[in-house]
Every structure is written in structure tokens, then in C-alpha cells.
Amino acid sequence: MVASQETLDKLEDIGLNMYERKIYSALLGRSVSTAGELSEMTNVPRSRAYDVLESLAEKGFAVIKSSQPMEYVAIPPQQAIENIKKSHERDLEDKLEKLDSFKDSEAVNELEDLYDQGLELVEPEEMSGSLKGHHQINQHMGTMFKEAEESIKIATSEEGLNNLYENHADVIEEAKDAGVNLKILAPVTDKNRDAYEAVSEHAEVKHMEGKDEFDVPEGRFAIIDNDALTMSMTHDEVHETQDTAFWTKSDHMAQDTMEPVFDMLWHHSEEPPEGPEKPE
Numbered sequence: 001m002v003a004s005q006e007t008l009d010k011l012e013d014i015g016l017n018m019y020e021r022k023i024y025s026a027l028l029g030r031s032v033s034t035a036g037e038l039s040e041m042t043n044v045p046r047s048r049a050y051d052v053l054e055s056l057a058e059k060g061f062a063v064i065k066s067s068q069p070m071e072y073v074a075i076p077p078q079q080a081i082e083n084i085k086k087s088h089e090r091d092l093e094d095k096l097e098k099l100d101s102f103k104d105s106e107a108v109n110e111l112e113d114l115y116d117q118g119l120e121l122v123e124p125e126e127m128s129g130s131l132k133g134h135h136q137i138n139q140h141m142g143t144m145f146k147e148a149e150e151s152i153k154i155a156t157s158e159e160g161l162n163n164l165y166e167n168h169a170d171v172i173e174e175a176k177d178a179g180v181n182l183k184i185l186a187p188v189t190d191k192n193r194d195a196y197e198a199v200s201e202h203a204e205v206k207h208m209e210g211k212d213e214f215d216v217p218e219g220r221f222a223i224i225d226n227d228a229l230t231m232s233m234t235h236d237e238v239h240e241t242q243d244t245a246f247w248t249k250s251d252h253m254a255q256d257t258m259e260p261v262f263d264m265l266w267h268h269s270e271e272p273p274e275g276p277e278k279p280e
Contacts, residue, residue, distance in 0.1 A: 128248035134240035165195035188272035206269035
């Protein structure tokens, strides 16, 4: 007996390939079995069944018995999950140690020199591209904020302010401590009041709201040191995988085109309205 397709899909989510999923679920139904028996039950080629069972043993989903013929014992699901979790934790710790070691090595200095040399050969307007997906955009924004030396100017939406707090609060605090001037424009409402109060400890925040003589444009963008720009190309409502943004290192786009827009919005904005009184 093999598990349902839904369960097999869940096993894929934790790192088991197709053959491993089939063999493990069949092994659970027998507790102890041989590679040949499991091959027949799952239609996994016998020549592959041995490799699959060895892989499952390495991942903590099975134990190999010293017997003739060789038999395999299923590890209970809860214990197997803990086994693979601990394995991933060890792998992550090892990778983080290697990254920290590499970060402090001469190799990184050499790579930085190569990057600087490359920048000298490239026109600023050529340093541009698109970003796809919520994760990639947030990752890029975090990098931009960390590289800021003088100023960060952000115009965002109601939900964008929540996103800014959830994903970049620590970087914003670090930038403020480093002497970077931070200005943030966003509609401040009861839905993002907590984010506003937290972010405003490190940045000057103004409430952006349309008026009769002035309509606030919808959109999200960030200007870093007046020479780098990231601009959202999609609405808040799109799925996070479809979120798209444009970025450029062009000081013409950042300083000459979008900074006047930000300054105009800033001029027409005001202090955020007071929120509801909190119970004592």
C-alpha cells in the first residue's frame, strides 16, 4: 500500500524525491521489508530500489538491518521528521560558518576590487534590471538600505508600510544609527498604525493623503543616496510571486526624475493623524 497523492506531495515538500516517497510510504506499511518486495509494490526499478533505500537511511527515514537478504526497517514519521530537521540544521550551521569565513577572507576583497573595476567600465544607466517576486524585491531593498550612506526616501502604500516594518525594521534602525537621513511617505491608518509607530522612531514619516486639489499617485518607490532607484510595477493586490519592480543605478532617474516627485509629495503631505486611544 502506497500513501495518497496528497501525502506524497507533502513528502516532496520536505525533500524526498519521487522514488523515495513511494518506497518510504510502502515501507511504513510493512515496517520491515526487502528491496525486492518494495520494488514490486511501488514499481520502482529494482536496480534503483537499493540506492533509494540507502538514501532514505542517510536521511533518517529507514534503518538497514544486517541480514540475508538485506532488510530495511521504517523509522516512524514523527522521528523521521525530527531526523531530517536536525540534519538540515547541521547543514545550515555548516553553510553559515563557511559564509562567515568567506566574508572575512581576502577572496572577498579581491572580488570587490573586480566589481569596482567593472563599474568603471559601465555607464550608470546600464546598471538596471527587473525584480520578480516578493522575496527577491525585499532582498534587493534590504541590500539597498544597507548600502545607503546619506539618504533613504521611500514612498509606499498603506500595506507597503506594514511590509517595510516586517521585513526591514532592523536595517532601517541600523541606517539611522549610521547617520543616514530617512524620510517615508505613506497613508497612515489604523491598519498600519503599529508599523508607523515603530518605523517613526528611526525615520521621519509623513501621512500621504489625496486632497481636492491634489491627488496622491498610487505606487511604491525608494530612492537611495539620490543615485539608485527601485520602483514597484504592480499593485498591492497581486500575488507575491507576481510582484514586479524596476531598479536602476542611474542618478538621472533617481535624482532628476523621481526625487522631484518625492519632494512634491512630501510638501503636500502632513503629520499622520492621531490613532485611537489605547486602553490603559
